[in-house]
Amino acid sequence: MRTVEDVEPRARVLSLLALALMAYLVLLGRLGYWQAIRHRDLAAVARAQHDDRLILPAVRGRLLDRYGAPLVTNTPVFSIFASPDLIPTADRAEVADRLGGVLGMAPADLLAKLATTRKFVYLKRRVPASVAHQVEALAQPGIGKIAESQRSYLEGAVPGTSLAANLLGFVNDSGQGAYGIEGYYDQQLAGTNGYEATFRDITGRPIVLSDRTRVEPINGASLQLTIDGAIQVAAERALADGIKKVEAESGSILIMEPTTGRIVAWADIPTYDANLFSAVADQNPRLFVDSNVSDLYEPGSVMKVVTLSGALDRHAITPTTTFNETGSVVIGGYRIKNWDNKAHGVVTMTQVLEKSLNVGAIKAEQLEGGPAFFESLSQFGVGQRTSIDLAGEVNATLGAYANWRPVELATASFGQGVDVTPIQMLGAINVIASGGDLVWPHVVDQVIDARGVAHPVAPRVIRHVLAPTTVNQMRQMMVGVVEHGSGYAARIDGFRGKIAGKTGTANIPENGTYPSGEVIGSFVGFVPVDHPQFTMLVIVRKPKILFEGAYVAAPIWKAVASALITQWNIAPQ
Amino acid sequence: MKRHRGLTLVSMPVPLPGWSTLWRRGDRGLLLAVGGLAAFGLVMVFSASESQGWLWHRNAAYYFERQLVWLVLGAGLLWGCAQLDYHRLRPLVRPLALGSLALLLLVFVPHLGVTSNGARRWLKFGPLEMQPAELAKVAVLLYMASWLERRRDRLHSVEEGVLPFLALLALITGLVMLERDLGTTLILAAIMLSQFLVAGSRKRHVLLLVAIVALAIAALIRMEPYRFHRIMAFLNPWADPLNSGFQSIQSILALGSGGIFGVGLGQSIQKYQWLPFAHTDFIFAIVGEETGLLGTTAVLVLFAVFTYRGYRIALRAPDLFGSLLACGITTWITAQAVINIAAVTVTLPTTGIPLPFISYGGSSLAISLLAVGILMNIAVQGEKVGWIRHARVDLGRRYGWAPVPRDRDRAGAVAEGP
16 A cells, blocks of 8 residues: 555655755766866966966077177167066056156056056066166066067178178067078077976965976077178178269179188178167168068179070070171060160170170070070079078069060060079079089078087089080180270279179169169179189169269279288189 | 654663774765765865965964864764764753854854854854854754654644744754855755655645745845855856956866866865865865866765765664654755855855865864764664655554664664674
8 A cells, every 4th residue: 555655755865865966966067067178278277377487598599700700799688577467556657657767668658568467568678787677676566577688780881780780680579580690590599498387376476395397498509601701891881882972772792602602791781780670670671671682673784694605505606606786676576775876786795795785695595596595594593592591582483485575585685674683693693603503592601509519501503504615605705894895893903804794784674664764783793713712793773973883883893802802812813 | 552662772772882883783885985085085185285284384284183183083973973872862952952052142242253254153262263053053953853753743734844844944044144154054954954854744845945945045145245246256257357256266277277187186286375265165176186087076976975875874764863863964964065066166156165074174074073973873773674664564553654663673683793
C-alpha cells in the first residue's frame, strides 16, 4: 500500500541531494568556462597586470669607415615617462606644473599626456643626463626615466649637415633605423634587447620569492663600411662648392672601386643633419631621400658609352667605323638633332663619343639593331635594381622590347627617354672600368658581430658583359673624350691620357616633354685607364649659370679625383 | 508503544571507542572527504597567506600556524562529538539557542562588536575574536531539529506549523541580516527550510516560504546601496575594474591563469595582494590558480561526496531528530560551499562567507568539524534501513512518522562489534 507519506521523506532528502548535485554541476561548468575555455585570454590579462619586465637595451652597433674610424657614436640620453595610473587625478595638474619647468614643456601639454588610461606614456624622449637628474630629484611617484642611447653623427663638410647623412640614415625616436645603412641593416645594428622579468604585487613591489628570468641583451653588430671618410669629406665639399658655383639645385657624387664594387664615397646635396632628424622630419622630410638610389633621372650622353660598347662588342662597329653625319636624322616622323644643331660630316665612332654626337649614337644603335641594343641596355644593368645594401632603392624597368617604338630606342641610345638611378648608371659605366664585369655595388665591407668576430662581405660579379678587346677599345675612346673632346675639364696634370671619362647633359622631362632650360649635367670617369682604381659619377641638377656636364660636373669630378689620387697614392703608370 | 521514543536508545550503554571504531562504524566516505578537504585546505592556507603573513606579521607561516592549531582543536571537537550520543544534545538545545541569540545581540553593543569590511559581525573579548554567526548555525540547526520533531504532527497546520516556523525564520534571519551578513542569512534560511521540508511539511508551504525568502532578499538588495552595487559589479565586473568589480575580476583572473593543470602549488601570483581575501573567502580562486581545473574539480567532488554521504546519513538516521540534524548539517556545509564557490566563479554576487574546511578562519573550521562530529555520531547509530524506511510499517498509525527502531537488533549489532 503506497500513500503520499510512504515515499515522501526519502524523496524529500533525495531531492535536496539532487538540488545540491545540480548546483555542483553548474559550478563545475563555470570552472570549466573560466579555467579551460577562457584560460588563454585571462592568463594574458593576469600576466599583463603583474609581469614586471625591465628591458636591458642592446647597444646599437657602430658604423666605421673602411679604415675603422667611427662615423657615428652612441651618446647616453634619457627618456622621461609617466605611469598615469600611479598619479592620482587630483595631483596631475601640480605634477605637470613642476615637470613642465624641468622639461621645458608647457604644463598643459604634459597634462594632456597624463590624461590617459594607459599605464605607460613618454613625456619627453631623449633628454640629456642633467635634465634626467633634475626629474629624479622631484621624486614624484609614477614618473621615471629610461636610459637610452642616441646616435651622434659626425659633422659634415657642408655647414649644418652631418657627414654622409643620406648614406648613413638615422635612428628614430623608437630606436629604429631609417633610411640608408641604418635602415637597411637595422636588424643587425639593433641587436636583441634583453630583459629581466619578475612579478610585482599590486603596489608594484617586486615579488621577492619569485624567480627572476634574466636574458642578457645581444648587442648589435658593428659595420665596417667601404666608405673612405676623408674622401667622403672631400667629395661633399667639392660637390657643395661646385653646386654653389653654377647655382644648381642639387647634385650627387658616387665613387666605387671598379672590380670589387665597394662604394668609396657617396655624396648627395642638399642634405641634412641626422642629429636633428626630428626637426628635419617636421620641416622638409624630402631631404631624407637619398637621390643616389631613390631618384630616377635621364642620364643623357653618358649612356653613349653603353650604346657604343654594345655595338663594339657585337662587332657592329669599330672605333674607326666612319659615316657621314648630317646633323639630324628622322625616325618615326621625329627629327632628332645633335646637341649643337650642326652637321659634322664624315666622323669616326671615336669622334662620335668625343664630340658626343646624338646622330652618331643613333647610327651605332641602328647598325647594331634594335633588339641587340635593347639587350645590351639590360646587360649593363639599365632598368635593373643593383641590390645595393641601402634602404630605398627604386627602379624603372625597361619593360618588353615590343613596347619600344623605334624613336624611343633612338633617343635611348643617347640617354633620353630612359630612366635610371645614379647608382645604376655608375654600375653601367663601371663595366668598362672593371674590365667587362657588372659588379654588385655595396657599402658594407664587413659585419663585426657582438663578440668581435668579423664577417667579411664578399664582392660579387653580377655578370660578365664585355669582351676584353671591347673594354680596351672603349677605354681608349673614353680617354679621347677627356683628351680631345667634351671632357677636357677633367684633365689632371700628370695623368694626361690616363683618364677615361664621358660627359652628359640631359634634358629634364616634365609630363612627357622637355621644357627647355632645365638640364642635368653629369660626368663619369675612371682612372688610371689601364688599371682603374675608382669610377666616379658626378651629377649636377638644374644649374642656372652653365649647363653642359663638361662645365658643371667635370670640374667637380677633377677636384675629387685629385683628392683620391693624393689620398690613395694612385700612380699614373 | 512505550519504546517508540528514540530516547530509550540513549540510555543504552553504547560502546563509544576511539578513531578506529569511528572508522569502522562511522561513515568512511564522509570522514575521507572532510579529511581531504581539511588537509588540502591547510596546504592552501599556507600558500595563499604567506604573502599576507609576511607583510603584516613578518612570518610567512603566521596564518598556517594558527590554522593548524584550530585544525587540531577542530579534530578534537569532531572526535568528541562523535563520541557523544547526539540525543544528549537535546537538553543543550534551548540554552545554546538562547546563548547564541545573546551573542548575536551583543554584536550591537559598542566596544564588544567589531565592524570589519562594512559588516558588523565580529565579537571581541580581549584577544579573542569570534563570529557569533558561526555558532548560530549550529544552535539553529539543533534548535530547529528539536522544534520540528516536537511539532511534526502539526506541521501541516498553517496556524500551528507554518506561521510559527515563519516567525522563527524571520527572527533568526532578521537578526543576522542586521549584522549585514547576507551569506549567513542565506545559509540559515537554507538549513531551516531543508529541515522543514524533511520534517514533513506540505510541499506547497515550503515552496511558498522559499518564495517569501527570495522576495525578502530581493527587497534587501534593493534597499542597501552597497548590496545593490555588488549585484551590479557581479553583472559586469569590467564596468569598474578598479573598485566594485576588482575582486570579481581578480578572482577569475586567478582561476583563468590556472588553466587545466594550474601554475603549481605555491606558485600563485594573484595571492600577492592582487586578490583580496586570498586566504579566506577567495581561497578557492587560489586553489584554481595553483592546481588548475583538476584541483578545483577535486575539491568540488569532495564536497559532493560530503553532501551525498551527509544526506545518506540523514536517510539512515535512527529517528527524526537525527535525520533533521544530519540534514541541517549537510545543507549548511553544502550551501556554504556552493555560495562561496559561486562567488569565486562570479556565478552569484559576493556575500563574504568562507569555504568550509578550506578557508582560513579558526572558529569557522572548528565549528564545522564539530558539526561533522555530530554527523558522525548519527552515522554510527544509523542503520542500513533508517527510520524513514521503517515509517512504512507505521503508516496506519496516527503519527505516521513515528520512528520504529529495531532496538534489539541494533543493540545486538553493536554488541557483536569489536
